[in-house]
Amino acid sequence: MTEEIIIAGFGGQGVLSMGKILAYSGVMQDQEVSWMPSYGPEMRGGTANVTVIVSDERISSPILNKFDTAIILNQQSMDKFEDSVKPGGLLIFDPNGITRFPKRKDINIYSIAASDEAGKLGLSIVFNMMVLGGFLKLKPIVNLENIHKGLEKSLPSRHHKLIPDNEKAIGIGMELIQPIQVLES
Amino acid sequence: MTEEIIIAGFGGQGVLSMGKILAYSGVMQDQEVSWMPSYGPEMRGGTANVTVIVSDERISSPILNKFDTAIILNQQSMDKFEDSVKPGGLLIFDPNGITRFPKRKDINIYSIAASDEAGKLGLSIVFNMMVLGGFLKLKPIVNLENIHKGLEKSLPSRHHKLIPDNEKAIGIGMELIQPIQVLES
Amino acid sequence: MGELRLMKGNEAIAEAAIRAGCDGYFGYPITPQSEVMEYLMAEKPYESTGMVVLQAESEVASINMLYGGAGTGKIVMTSSSSPGISLMQEGISYLAGTQLPALIVNIVRGGPGLGTIQPSQADYNQAVKGGGHGDYHMIVYAPASVQEMADFVATGFKAAFKYRTPVMILSDGAIGQMMEKVYLSDPVPRRTEEEIISQCPWATTGRPPTRDHNIITSLDLDPAGQERLNLVLQEKYRKIEENEVMYEEIECEDAEYIFTAFGLSARICQKAIELAREKGINVGLFRPITLFPFPKKEIRELGRKVKGIMVVEMNAGQMIEDVRLSVDSDIPIEHYGRFGGIIPTPDEIVNVLENKIIGD
Amino acid sequence: MGELRLMKGNEAIAEAAIRAGCDGYFGYPITPQSEVMEYLMAEKPYESTGMVVLQAESEVASINMLYGGAGTGKIVMTSSSSPGISLMQEGISYLAGTQLPALIVNIVRGGPGLGTIQPSQADYNQAVKGGGHGDYHMIVYAPASVQEMADFVATGFKAAFKYRTPVMILSDGAIGQMMEKVYLSDPVPRRTEEEIISQCPWATTGRPPTRDHNIITSLDLDPAGQERLNLVLQEKYRKIEENEVMYEEIECEDAEYIFTAFGLSARICQKAIELAREKGINVGLFRPITLFPFPKKEIRELGRKVKGIMVVEMNAGQMIEDVRLSVDSDIPIEHYGRFGGIIPTPDEIVNVLENKIIGD
Amino acid sequence: MAKMIGDIVIDIERCKGCEVCIAACPFEVIAMSEDVNSKGYRFATKVNDKCTGCTNCAIVCPDGVITVYRVKVAAE
Amino acid sequence: MAKMIGDIVIDIERCKGCEVCIAACPFEVIAMSEDVNSKGYRFATKVNDKCTGCTNCAIVCPDGVITVYRVKVAAE
Amino acid sequence: MEEKFARPEIRKPENIVYKRTDLLVDRPLSYCPGCGHGVVHRLLMEVIEEKDIVSKTIGISPVGCSVLAYDFLDVDMQGAAHGRAPALATAITRLWPDRYVFTYQGDGDLAAIGTAETIHACNRGENFTIIFINNGIYGMTGGQMAPTTLPGMRSSTSPYGRDVDIMGHPLKITELVANLPGTYYVTRQSVQTPGAVRKTKKALRKAFDNQDLNKGVSLVEVVSNCNSGWKMTPVQSNIWMEENMFPYYPLGDIKVEGTLVEK
Amino acid sequence: MEEKFARPEIRKPENIVYKRTDLLVDRPLSYCPGCGHGVVHRLLMEVIEEKDIVSKTIGISPVGCSVLAYDFLDVDMQGAAHGRAPALATAITRLWPDRYVFTYQGDGDLAAIGTAETIHACNRGENFTIIFINNGIYGMTGGQMAPTTLPGMRSSTSPYGRDVDIMGHPLKITELVANLPGTYYVTRQSVQTPGAVRKTKKALRKAFDNQDLNKGVSLVEVVSNCNSGWKMTPVQSNIWMEENMFPYYPLGDIKVEGTLVEK
């Protein structure tokens, strides 16, 4: 099993930490992982993205231009990464702030209204975990036990009290995710 | 004609300027010349030397380890350069400060008591020109007219009033120089 | 087997340094490697192991702190990225000339000039041929994973002391910024003062009545003395070339063609090998791990077996000169490079292999 | 034919700069090249031609003054020697990255570190392969006489502006300190403000209403933009390699063996040729005058005609790599070098030729 | 006494929602929008009519996105 | 009152003839030689008996070539 | 978007009392929301515009958050290497003596790596203006400690607060260079309130006016927030700055017309 | 050689009241006749000897005429790159906190190329001693202008005298660093007379004593002749120094126990 994922959105949306928790969960179940962020000043207020690979085998390139899954949290990222999903791959997006929906028909597209839901529930801080939950519903590449361990490892101990909220958010995300049908245009 | 000369002594003895005047005189009679000094902090109070080449042809290496003529003004330089004179070559030294006379028998050795004489005549400042005069007596590689021009060129104009003294010193040096017989030891 | 962590390459370097008993780190912030110092400042090894961590006023100061620190016989390191490393060239030349052990990490970014902060491999020549003045070399390690970022710290310290030479880890922004699994070795304690004094009899530890004063200098106003020093250095480099070569061969047994690449490029070539082999092209990877000493003999032998070599670098063609100087068979040796922070993709690498080498 | 003088190499550089219409010199004292600035300060061109001469607080400041000055479109230069040039590596990389014309003189001394002040050629790699970070080149001239020290100043300025690139004169302490005859060209006036503005539309001259503001930078945070800049540079280097190669062949017509040497070494090889030919060995000299661009084609062709090449350098073997990379015939190519300020003597060169190449 | 009536125009696409203008306005004319612009920032909006055109908001705005208009009218 | 009698020993091979000691001696004890040493320097010599061993010459000597001796004797 | 409180009757060109100067290039600034860099950029361009010296102005941008200043300031500009802007400016001023030359530098740039270049340009009395943005941190590289970071202040390389015993004291480089004979005007200002902004603009104007006199360096320090680096909202950061930075870096003129201001 | 005025009856070991310390290596100093470097070397070694700290002392020599100091001072020594001695000393002091660390630097080294390292080590309050030989010139490289060269003073790069309008003002770096919180003791002395030598020795002793307190940098400036560079005889040069250097660089303590001395 090798899963190659890009997660992309605004700087403040928890994109990097979502990737890190996913990667750490992979580590917890003895898989090979890599987490490769975009970095530098363009992150300031701008977009951020991270490539996460979880695999049973030694990972060759940590940098990719095609992905099994793209998790997309703003319009810029949609513009940039829709085409990078491999045929037959998966694209998940949060519709909040998306002005142009994805058009590809050779991939599976899901929407997850995590931003709205998190706002409603007062769980904005774990919005990213909802999105992760949605992804894991579709591709359960790491199991819940290892996610728990991953959370423990990747959150600084002063934030461990937030782990239950994180896990709750994952559960909510699993419920929230919805397939999208791309219409003929 | 190619004449390869080393001039060596203490820093203050005018070694470099003697070489420069000789070289400039060569330039004045349309010859190729090079003037290659030792340089750097070891000159501070220590020894100084300069390699001068005057030639009718393009000069290949400006740095030599064998010389047609060595002009030697202190003991350290005698120690260092006696052996560098080509067989059949010329060694000229001022005996002042020389504690160990040259021993080679395959070269021509001359002594010139320029330092004493210059002191006596109150011409210490042109002591080096006396030595040059001695050399030119033996090897008239540049003529007096061109030496005059060389002096004009190499002395800053505020020192041009000293040219007559310089020329006088050359004349004195021509008189002063004496062959030396190396005794069997 | 040590402790398992998910870490950035830069963090791995910092943690590995603490665990390797490093005595002092001196650095100045620059992207993409500031995490090295940030990690150290957060870990406060000065409270645990006693390791000194100091933010200098510049890279010129950093390298000269490193030089001063190295003179004490302690285990010291600095890290920076391309423009900062350029500022260190005088100091590096001094370290080489005085034969002091020290570790310098260069997390390369795209140049020249201010360039970009994206990863690059354009500092190969600077690291390997000598960016500073004079005839000298550093041992240069090119890690290709976070694990190696950690491992080469201790390896580097060891080599630095074994040969009394500056050592460089030449990596890039991508490996510095990415996280991977890393097994951290168990911490070794910092050496005691007595150990340092006995292991480094050349160091400035304070002159006891029992020995002459130690002098650390690269100056010799006597050219003969300076030449002797240079001959000692050249002899040292010969020994290093004899003993310290490191490289990796991946899928070379049946290979008709060979990629040669170091660091991040080697990782990308591995992916390219997957793609090429899917297409039925038998290609392998030769990865020099030490760039100086360069694995000349090994690539020469490979060169005699294969039909062509493609050198993939994130630069305009630097290591390829060492490949060409090493290989003695009459096969095509071509370069493929991207610049300025652009990372070549596996498929374009395969394309170029097909067009430039196989199509030849 | 110009004015005839007997001058030191360093003085010739300074005088030639004034005569070439140089607008600004920025430097910091270091042996064996301090005469460049001293000569300028004594000549006071700021009173005659208006040329600025400024003693900076360091070489880092000098090179950045040079960089600032180059940005104005004016003709600017600096000079230093090995350790000082190492400190300039960041600035040189900036000059290359921003494509600015500037002349840098390196009067090389023995290294590494503080080394010695005696002449050396150990900075070949630094000058030619890039001592700074990133993929860049300078055009590098290696004068072998005081005449060439003078001549290459104007040549260098011209090339610098033609290609908008930093140019280096790579010489050594001996050529800097020695006096030879030199014919100085007639002075050309400094360009007027109008000429500069029209000839250098890219320069920071102050934005008139008629054009966009000029920006001089090497930064492009977008890797694609940075790659474009790099491709422009590589294309420029290709053109330079095509057009700017300079070399000299001495007694090569009938030569069975060839010395290859630059700068001072080439002068010494000429003497060695005299000695060797006296012994009946037909040897000639191939002297690269530009080290970048390296006269690859020319030495390749020579290599096909002779029985062996001996590369003589005052270093541990640096240019020899470029010779090996150029020559495609199967002849012995050996190196002879002395270090740290020691100058090889003509007879030892002949000896080595006999033993290492002919005896082969 | 003459009275000043002012108005401001905010380039909301360039506003970064820093709220510095809010602190600078003596008449609490400015507040943050609920919506975000295309960069994801909430932006400054005019929320009442009390603007005197004093320019305070504009001169402290780091992004220079406020244009201020002012006319003098007779006191009421 | 006790009187001091001093003496100095100059390492003439290391003396560089700078004359700084001459200026420092309150009793004009030191003067320069006519001869030069092997480095070509004229060197400092004692030219009278007036030395009190005050050490002035020694402590200003840049080359540290002067050793000073002193004994206290009863006043004459 | 519909505007509720718009007053179209007033929004006429003739009623404009403040608008962004055209000398600021028409593109979004790259700074974080609320960052003082933007204000200073604007004031600088207003001064150049008012003095009508665009065609005689050359600016030097540093390496720091304002590295891209050349993209925003519509005058000829050259990007310096980190810390070296005063060296560039020295050469440019001497080669184009009738130009108005300014450097724009952060505290890391000017007071850490560029210390020697700053001191020596100030000591030589070069005829240019230094605009010095002191935000107590390395903004661009992600909030590391700067020479000017306050005692106890957190940064990514002083995560437990600056410990002066280990990390040294904050460096008041502005006071330091005021002591040098080559500085003619040295002042410290800020831009967090309308009043402060007006003063800073006056200071900048004075600095450029001084260049007409050729009497040496004019240095305008602007104490400014780096809300991202300080991990505060912009408004919080301005308050924190007033309460913590100003006591350590008191505002006001330090040297005027070559004479130190008595305190 | 026969000595006319020798007093063999006094020349006994027990009567020695002054002799060159054994901590000066038994070889000729490389300095020019009459150069102050030699005196300072000797005083320095006397202090180390008297404090009995050889085994705890590490010195840094600069690039300058005193580049070879390590050949003369019989303590462990490291030769710095030009100007960087304070950086080396910083690292050494921190890595060997109980050692006595000193730098020995010329004015070109300390106040030109090394400005940033000097200022920042002083500002951090590193616990070492700086011995600063101010001879107003670059001695080693043949007499070029230094930051401390006086106005109007000739040097090989100011052959018509230092023109402050073009070449900048002399830099009083000692006064400058005295203003920094990290300096504990700052003084300016000289060594041309017996009295001056005694004061300098006291100052050096105080500097090393201060290192026991760990309160920051002690800097001892010694205004010294460079008779070669100045092109005078040693004795002339000392007089010239008193008449010209001292008015500009007045002798005496500038900062004692962390407090500036009122003038």
Ligand SMILES: Cc1ncc(C[n+]2csc(CCOP(=O)(O)OP(=O)(O)O)c2C)c(N)n1
């Ligand atoms: C030689 C070099 N060293 C380090 C850096 C990395 N660097 C970029 S900006 C910066 C500091 C910026 O801080 P400051 O000058 O205070 O400006 P700010 O971003 O706070 O406005 C550093 C260290 C670099 N680009 N070049």
Ligand SMILES: Cc1ncc(C[n+]2csc(CCOP(=O)(O)OP(=O)(O)O)c2C)c(N)n1
């Ligand atoms: C990087 C570098 N730049 C320049 C030099 C040349 N250099 C050697 S000593 C020196 C100046 C010495 O002057 P100073 O520090 O005043 O010491 P002094 O000789 O007067 O005692 C210079 C510029 C060098 N060795 N290295």
Ligand code: SF4
């Ligand atoms: S100050 Fe400017 S950028 Fe900030 S909220 Fe107000 S209008 Fe927007």
Ligand code: SF4
């Ligand atoms: S112009 Fe003055 S009153 Fe109007 S909104 Fe701005 S600050 Fe408020």
Ligand code: SF4
């Ligand atoms: S010890 Fe005193 S009295 Fe004796 S020679 Fe020296 S200075 Fe003169």
Ligand code: SF4
């Ligand atoms: S001071 Fe010393 S070196 Fe100078 S003359 Fe006197 S004894 Fe000789």
Ligand code: SF4
């Ligand atoms: S990081 Fe700080 S200084 Fe930089 S733009 Fe953001 S707030 Fe401004």
Ligand code: SF4
């Ligand atoms: S050159 Fe000057 S400083 Fe150097 S040793 Fe001579 S007198 Fe002393």
Ligand SMILES: [Mg+2]
């Ligand atoms: Mg800052």
Ligand SMILES: [Mg+2]
């Ligand atoms: Mg000096």
